[in-house]
Amino acid sequence: MSAPPHLAHLPDRTVIRLSGADRVRFLQGLVTADINAVVPGLATWAACLTPQGRWQSDFFVIANPDEPSLLLDCAAEQAETLRTTLSRFRLRADVQLDITGLPVHVAWGNTPDAALLENAISVTDPRLQAAGWRLIDAPADTPLNATPADYDLHRLALGLPDGVQDCEPARTLAAEANMDLLGGISWEKGCYMGQEVTARMRYRGLLKRRLVPVASPHPLPPPGSPILRNGVEVGTLRSSRDHIGLAMLKLDALAGPLDCAGLTLVARPPGWMADALTPDPSSTPTAD
Numbered sequence: 001m002s003a004p005p006h007l008a009h010l011p012d013r014t015v016i017r018l019s020g021a022d023r024v025r026f027l028q029g030l031v032t033a034d035i036n037a038v039v040p041g042l043a044t045w046a047a048c049l050t051p052q053g054r055w056q057s058d059f060f061v062i063a064n065p066d067e068p069s070l071l072l073d074c075a076a077e078q079a080e081t082l083r084t085t086l087s088r089f090r091l092r093a094d095v096q097l098d099i100t101g102l103p104v105h106v107a108w109g110n111t112p113d114a115a116l117l118e119n120a121i122s123v124t125d126p127r128l129q130a131a132g133w134r135l136i137d138a139p140a141d142t143p144l145n146a147t148p149a150d151y152d153l154h155r156l157a158l159g160l161p162d163g164v165q166d167c168e169p170a171r172t173l174a175a176e177a178n179m180d181l182l183g184g185i186s187w188e189k190g191c192y193m194g195q196e197v198t199a200r201m202r203y204r205g206l207l208k209r210r211l212v213p214v215a216s217p218h219p220l221p222p223p224g225s226p227i228l229r230n231g232v233e234v235g236t237l238r239s240s241r242d243h244i245g246l247a248m249l250k251l252d253a254l255a256g257p258l259d260c261a262g263l264t265l266v267a268r269p270p271g272w273m274a275d276a277l278t279p280d281p282s283s284t285p286t287a288d
Contacts, residue, residue, distance in 0.1 A: 005109045005132070006154070007116075008146040013104035014076040015136055016059075016083055019069040020095035027070065030089060030193055032174055033061065034186035040065035043073075043123040043134065045184040047163070047174055048085060053197025055172040057082045058163040058184070060134060062123055071121065071136055073104055075164045105142065106151050108132030116142065127182040128272065130158055149241065156244045159213040159270045165223065165239035166211055166246050174198050175207050176248065181276055210276065211238065212254065214247045214265045221261040228259045244268075251277055 033046035047058040059074035120138035125131035220240035227235040234253035258265040
């Protein structure tokens with residue numbers, strides 16, 4: 001018999017319900033992903049950006065199979081700000097935004113049994129197949145065999161960012177958070193807030209840094225710790241757990257050992273990131 005999947009409740013996540021006849025058109029004009037492609041059983045990863053293309057919040061968008069609405073699986077600490085931000089653009093659109101408090105669970109490893117998937121609003125994580133499944137409103141008696149810390153290690157090992165931990169509001173670009181590599185940006189849809197800067201970064205090859213997994217023989221220091229190469233600062237540590245973490249690093253500083261608070265770090269980019277980590281020597285430097 002195969003081992004059961006890992007299943008954890010994420011208490012730091014909640015769900016905003018976006019309902020109303022104009023819900024898809026409304027969100028389509030504001031976020032990075034293609035909301036027209038979201039149908040029951042599928043999800044997308046999306047972000048709200050500033051007009052300058054900088055990260056404000058990110059979330060999963062899931063079509064509710066039980067009623068005509070979209071569910072935004074987001075960080076609980078950002079839920080009210082996100083709801084307020086989106087509401088500012090409502091104008092006369094027929095949309096309603098409500099923070100539901102629905103629980104969010106995650107599963108990874110082996111496939112969950114059909115009963116669990118059917119008793120929740122379940123979707124595969126749209127970023128990577130290995131990331132697993134996201135389950136909204138699973139029954140309260142769902143048996144758990146993993147913790148949020150276990151899931152944190154899982155997503156760090158895959159190199160997946162957690163927005164509130166890994167992105168800096170009004171500073172981090174969507175592509176710096178690897179949203180361009182993980183399906184969080186649609187290049188075919190129409191305009192959205194921050195679209196011009198996001199497209200320019202791609203088509204002109206201007207990106208200079210990305211979130212990259214790093215590892216050390218020792219537990220990593222706190223987020224925000226500067227990372228040095230040959231005595232020169234080349235990035236900062238973001239979220240970490242135990243010996244692995246994510247760091248915002250300059251693309252030309254990934255080869256060889258790095259130093260962070262006296263510890264030696266090594267960049268360990270996963271395969272899905274490899275092609276994007278070759279800096280373009282002809283590109284023009286951009287501001288941090």
